[in-house]
Amino acid sequence: MKNKIIDLIAANVDALSKEEISDLIEIPPKPELGDYAFPCFRLAKAMRKAPQMIAADIKAGIEAMEDASFIDEIRVEGAYLNFYIKKDIFVKSMVEAAFEDNFGASDMGDGQTICIDYSSPNVAKNFHVGHLRTTIIGNSLYKIFSKLGYNVVRINHLGDWGTQFGKLIVAYKAWGDEETVKKDGVGELMKLYVKFHEEAEKNPSLNDEARAWFAKMEQGDDEALKIWQWFKDISLIEYKRTYDLLGMDFDYYLGESFYRDKTDDVVKRISDAGLLKDSEGAKIVDLEEYNMAPCLILKNDGSSIYATRDLAAIFYRKETYNFVKCLYVTGQEQKLHFAQVFKVVELLGNDWAKDQLIHIPYGLVSLEGAKLSTRSGNIIYAEDILLEAISKIKEIIEEKNPELPDKDETAKKIGVGAVLFNDLYNQRIKDVSFKWEKLLNFDGETGPYVQYTYARCSSILRKLTGYTPSVDIDFSILTDVDSMELLKEISRFPKVVKDAADKYEPSVVARFAVDMAQAFNKFYNANRINVDEENVRNARALLVYITKKTIKDAMLLLGIECPEQM
RNA sequence: GCACCAGUAGCUCAGUGGAUAGAGCAAUGGCCUCCGGAGCCAUGUGCGUAGGUUCGAUUCCUAUCUGGUGCACCA
Numbered sequence: 001m002k003n004k005i006i007d008l009i010a011a012n013v014d015a016l017s018k019e020e021i022s023d024l025i026e027i028p029p030k031p032e033l034g035d036y037a038f039p040c041f042r043l044a045k046a047m048r049k050a051p052q053m054i055a056a057d058i059k060a061g062i063e064a065m066e067d068a069s070f071i072d073e074i075r076v077e078g079a080y081l082n083f084y085i086k087k088d089i090f091v092k093s094m095v096e097a098a099f100e101d102n103f104g105a106s107d108m109g110d111g112q113t114i115c116i117d118y119s120s121p122n123v124a125k126n127f128h129v130g131h132l133r134t135t136i137i138g139n140s141l142y143k144i145f146s147k148l149g150y151n152v153v154r155i156n157h158l159g160d161w162g163t164q165f166g167k168l169i170v171a172y173k174a175w176g177d178e179e180t181v182k183k184d185g186v187g188e189l190m191k192l193y194v195k196f197h198e199e200a201e202k203n204p205s206l207n208d209e210a211r212a213w214f215a216k217m218e219q220g221d222d223e224a225l226k227i228w229q230w231f232k233d234i235s236l237i238e239y240k241r242t243y244d245l246l247g248m249d250f251d252y253y254l255g256e257s258f259y260r261d262k263t264d265d266v267v268k269r270i271s272d273a274g275l276l277k278d279s280e281g282a283k284i285v286d287l288e289e290y291n292m293a294p295c296l297i298l299k300n301d302g303s304s305i306y307a308t309r310d311l312a313a314i315f316y317r318k319e320t321y322n323f324v325k326c327l328y329v330t331g332q333e334q335k336l337h338f339a340q341v342f343k344v345v346e347l348l349g350n351d352w353a354k355d356q357l358i359h360i361p362y363g364l365v366s367l368e369g370a371k372l373s374t375r376s377g378n379i380i381y382a383e384d385i386l387l388e389a390i391s392k393i394k395e396i397i398e399e400k401n402p403e404l405p406d407k408d409e410t411a412k413k414i415g416v417g418a419v420l421f422n423d424l425y426n427q428r429i430k431d432v433s434f435k436w437e438k439l440l441n442f443d444g445e446t447g448p449y450v451q452y453t454y455a456r457c458s459s460i461l462r463k464l465t466g467y468t469p470s471v472d473i474d475f476s477i478l479t480d481v482d483s484m485e486l487l488k489e490i491s492r493f494p495k496v497v498k499d500a501a502d503k504y505e506p507s508v509v510a511r512f513a514v515d516m517a518q519a520f521n522k523f524y525n526a527n528r529i530n531v532d533e534e535n536v537r538n539a540r541a542l543l544v545y546i547t548k549k550t551i552k553d554a555m556l557l558l559g560i561e562c563p564e565q566m
Numbered sequence: 567g568c569a570c571c572a573g574u575a576g577c578u579c580a581g582u583g584g585a586u587a588g589a590g591c592a593a594u595g596g597c598c599u600c601c602g603g604a605g606c607c608a609u610g611u612g613c614g615u616a617g618g619u620u621c622g623a624u625u626c627c628u629a630u631c632u633g634g635u636g637c638a639c640c641a
Contacts (some may be wrong), residue, residue: 022582026584026633028585029585029586029587029588030586033585037584037585039584041584041621041622042621051621056624077585079583079585079621080585083633122641132622159641162641163640164640164641256641279638280638280639281639282638282639284638288596293569293636293637294636295638296638296639298639299638299639300639301639303582303639305638305640305641306641307638310641330641331635332570332571332634332635332636333634333635333636334641335570335571335636336569336570336637337641340638350615363571363572363596363634363635367625396604400602400603400604414604425579426578426579429571429572429573430578430579431571431572431633431634431635433578435578438591441591442604443590443591443604443605444589444590444598445578445579445589445590445591446590448604449605451602451604452602452605453605455602455604456601457603459602460601460602463601503582507580511580511589514589514590516590518589518628521605522606522607523599524602524605524606525597525605525607526606528601529601530600530601565602566602566604
């Protein structure tokens with residue numbers, strides 16, 4: 001529909017290309033102002049005429065054209081040209097588009113590969129509220145890019161290598177025992193880790209022991225690696241429990257340890273390129289020219305550091321997956337780190353680094369206004385959040401709909417959905433102050449609100465016995481203002497998905513889901529669907545059907561399932 | 567000190583150059599004998615400050631204030 005209008009305008013305007021016209025065309029802020037609008041300010045200068053007059057000329061030109069028969073009316077309002085599409089034709093085009101199975105999808109990705117590095121918790125540490133953000137955002141980006149025809153590789157870059165494991169081994173051998181670790185898992189490992197730091201303050205030689213154990217790991221010592229692997233297995237079991245609850249999975253769990261034999265090659269590449277510099281006993285790449293702190297490659301004891309392993313991972317991924325983009329979903333506090341690493345890749349002669357390596361930062365999570373801290377106990381674990389949300393939902397179900405079948409399964413979908421939605425609704429970059437009160441409020445712009453609307457759609461369709469969705473309807477029935485507003489909302493979906501991908505911003509989809517739910521509830525309150533007149537019932541039922549379908553698809557892009565009843 | 571990010575309604579936030587800046591929360595009042603009341607409707611002071619670019623700026627530029635984050639051997 002928009003393209004047809006562009007053609008009509010283009011036929012009457014020489015000064016602008018079709019692309020320029022397309023960029024200028026907008027949807028008016030209010031329905032009274034028409035379905036599409038074209039502002040003529042830009043033309044005023046080129047044509048040396050008042051914009052109102054230009055608008056009037058274009059109007060006259062278009063009205064004389066045969067192709068314009070789908071337009072009901074064109075009005076000049078100030079410098080704006082407002083187009084009113086013949087309503088039944090407009091309704092038909094929107095309904096038919098939304099009825100398609102692949103509505104919102106696209107083949108623009110053309111099977112090209114995108115890697116997403118996200119979640120990536122540190123092994124032997126608890127999975128807390130902060131880790132939830134990268135996990136949830138990364139998963140949603142995976143869904144969004146998949147919808148656009150990309151082949152997406154989900155990589156969990158576990159923090160599973162480094163001196164902290166030397167510390168853990170020392171602590172385990174000194175104060176731990178197998179039974180307790182088996183029983184309490186990561187919780188016990190955390191205790192051992194904290195205990196190590198307390199003891200090391202009194203007895204610094206423990207740090208040397210820790211480094212020695214890590215050195216053993218690097219040298220392939222059987223005992224060291226066996227313990228390390230055990231700790232890793234324990235951690236993964238707990239992480240997977242959380243991922244299962246979230247309904248998420250990864251294609252690869254390739255942690256830092258995977259790259260431990262690949263860092264020598266990185267150092268060689270940098271050295272061969274003449275970029276490796278000595279500085280304070282360490283090896284660095286100087287980035288002063290680019291207004292950045294130097295990128296540390298080797299520590300003064302010759303061992304590698306996370307930047308080295310990130311570099312190794314980039315080369316490995318490029319060679320293995322031949323990605324067109326590699327996304328890193330981490331906190332904004334790591335911005336400098338990724339800027340440095342990406343710059344080093346570029347300086348090694350890889351021009352693709354400039355537009356293929358992308359850091360996707362998100363804001364800091366704090367708890368009741370204070371920083372998260374394991375030691376001070378100011379921490380909330382992801383699993384507890386999810387379980388608490390589910391249990392609160394269960395209470396609400398018991399109160400509102402005690403007869404509901406599959407109560408537990410439904411409570412899980414809604415509770416998890418509430419947590420996911422809460423994390424995806426605002427722009428990633430905003431800092432988050434975690435508050436139970438806010439998370440457990442399920443009114444208004446929330447996941448449960450959208451799910452509720454979906455369940456309502458399901459309920460309505462369920463009651464229309466014998467109804468089969470079909471686009472063979474009387475389109476003029478859906479020309480009232482509430483139906484039209486709902487349809488316009490729904491028809492935004494394809495653009496919403498693309499915008500979300502362009503900005504790497506799932507919140508665009510989440511906002512859309514709420515807008516759609518609000519438009520539907522308005523429509524629902526204004527129109528009775530299950531009426532006696534068959535043509536009215538069929539038309540409205542179809543609108544319910546495409547609303548339901550589009551809500552479901554939008555929510556799936558956020559990683560959220562919609563129960564049929566709740 | 568330098569760099570990056572954010573400042574919009576009491577609170578949480580939409581709005582990436584266009585028409586009278588919008589939602590939700592909280593508060594108050596209202597809503598069909600009828601398709602799900604986790605819903606719908608109604609009620610309000612606001613773009614941190616000062617310049618600049620533009621026909622037009624919440625949006626772009628500069629300065630400034632406030633808050634957050636980062637600045638090599640942690641990730």
